[in-house]
Amino acid sequence: MATVGFVGHGNIGSRVVVHLVKAGHDVAVFDPNPDAVAAATAAGARAAKSPEAAARGAEALILSLPTPAIVSSVVTGVLAEAEPGLVIVDHSTIDPDTSRLLAQAARDRGVTFLDAPVSGGVQGAEAGTLAVMIGGEEAAVQQVTPLIDTYAGNIFHIGPSGSGQAIKLANNQITATNIVALGEGLSSAVAAGVDLDTAYAVLTKSSANSNVLSNYFPKTLFTADRPTGFALDFMHKDLGLFLTSAAQSKLPTPVTSLVRDLFSIGQRDGRGSKDFTSVVEFYEDFTGIRLQTKEYIE
Numbered sequence: 574m575a576t577v578g579f580v581g582h583g584n585i586g587s588r589v590v591v592h593l594v595k596a597g598h599d600v601a602v603f604d605p606n607p608d609a610v611a612a613a614t615a616a617g618a619r620a621a622k623s624p625e626a627a628a629r630g631a632e633a634l635i636l637s638l639p640t641p642a643i644v645s646s647v648v649t650g651v652l653a654e655a656e657p658g659l660v661i662v663d664h665s666t667i668d669p670d671t672s673r674l675l676a677q678a679a680r681d682r683g684v685t686f687l688d689a690p691v692s693g694g695v696q697g698a699e700a701g702t703l704a705v706m707i708g709g710e711e712a713a714v715q716q717v718t719p720l721i722d723t724y725a726g727n728i729f730h731i732g733p734s735g736s737g738q739a740i741k742l743a744n745n746q747i748t749a750t751n752i753v754a755l756g757e758g759l760s761s762a763v764a765a766g767v768d769l770d771t772a773y774a775v776l777t778k779s780s781a782n783s784n785v786l787s788n789y790f791p792k793t794l795f796t797a798d799r800p801t802g803f804a805l806d807f808m809h810k811d812l813g814l815f816l817t818s819a820a821q822s823k824l825p826t827p828v829t830s831l832v833r834d835l836f837s838i839g840q841r842d843g844r845g846s847k848d849f850t851s852v853v854e855f856y857e858d859f860t861g862i863r864l865q866t867k868e869y870i871e
Contacts, residue, residue: 574598575720578627578634579618580647582609584802585664585691586637588698591616592724603627624651633660633717640810641667648675648686657683660713662721664705666690666745666807668814669735670821676709676734685713688734690741693726695802696792702726706744708737742815749808749849750832751785756853756864764860769795770867794850795866801848808849809836 574597579590582604593600594617602613603621610620621627624647628634634651638644644665651661661679663672663686672688679686687709697703704727707714714730721728731737758781762772773795777787793799812833819826836852844851857863 575633576631577601577720578603578621578624578629578631579613579637580604580624580627580634581637581639581665582606582613583637583639584695585698585703586635587612588695589635589637589664589703589724590618592701593720594618596723598720598723601627601629601631625654628655628659628661631659633662633720635720636661636663636665638663638665639807640665641671641814645671645675648678652678652682652684655682655684659684660717661686662689662717663687664689664691666741666811666814667738668742668818669708669738670818672708672738673735685710686734687713687717688737689721690737691725692741692744694789697726698724700726705729706731706737706740708732708734708739739818742811742818745808745811746815746829746832748785749812749836749852750828751783752850752852753832753835755781755783755786755790756850756856759864760853760856760860760862763862763864769864773866790850791866793848794853794864795868797865799848799851801846803849804846805836805839805849805851806845808852809833809840809845812836 576599577593579600579602582602590600590602590613600618601621602610602618603624604610614620628651644663644667676686687707689705689707691703691705693703701724703725705721705725707730731740759772763769776782816826816829835855838855839852
């Protein structure tokens with residue numbers, strides 16, 4: 574059994590904590606939302622009064638936080654009193670440069686910082702099948718792998734600090750682009766008279782198929798209630814991080830710039846807290862046709 578600190582009990586973190594507790598680990602949780610902490614303690618975790626308290630006596634401190642600024646603030650506070658040997662595992666999606674800076678600050682204190690963003694969303698966190706992309710020192714990766722194994726289906730050691738975030742931002746950019754392209758293509762086909770269920774059946778057996786179309790849309794966009802697994806606001810943030818990172822390499826990003834603009838429209842239209850597939854509602858506004866399959870139509 575390991576002693577683990579956990580900061581951030583949101584959509585992903587709350588489900589990861591359950592897996593850690595069920596595996597028999599002693600988990601101390603901090604979140605600024607008291608309701609989130611109450612849910613964690615109900616699942617068998619301990620409440621901590623601060624991130625520093627969650628890290629105290631822990632072998633690993635796991636973070637699942639929304640922005641680079643919050644991650645930096647939490648890590649800076651923890652490092653001020655951290656014991657050498659602590660491994661910080663950051664499951665947040667932030668930028669590679671911030672991860673590299675935090676890794677260096679951790680090294681200066683005898684602590685290891687791993688950037689370890691995840692993919693798989695709420696469904697993957699619930700099932701314990703998340704994909705984890707880790708940047709940082711090999712020895713530390715090996716040290717925390719038994720913990721991550723409790724909630725991950727695939728663990729990838731990408732390379733040095735920052736590389737986990739680099740591949741995660743690429744993953745999200747590709748996913749967001751796929752969603753927008755699917756929304757445009759499906760809306761066009763349906764507006765031309767093709768039944769959506771038929772379009773879905775054809776495209777999932779054709780070259781346009783993807784995990785987004787075959788697995789994610791049926792659980793979100795195509796349903797009646799369109800539950801939120803990953804908020805549009807968060808994808809908008811990640812696309813901005815991708816653009817900033819790419820600009821440092823002087824890489825042209827015409828596709829991502831356009832896609833991010835569509836997510837900006839989604840924010841403007843009040844869809845920020847909805848699932849990120851709601852960016853497709855931009856096309857529904859033009860056609861007046863909702864992309865909802867027959868299974869969910871009453």
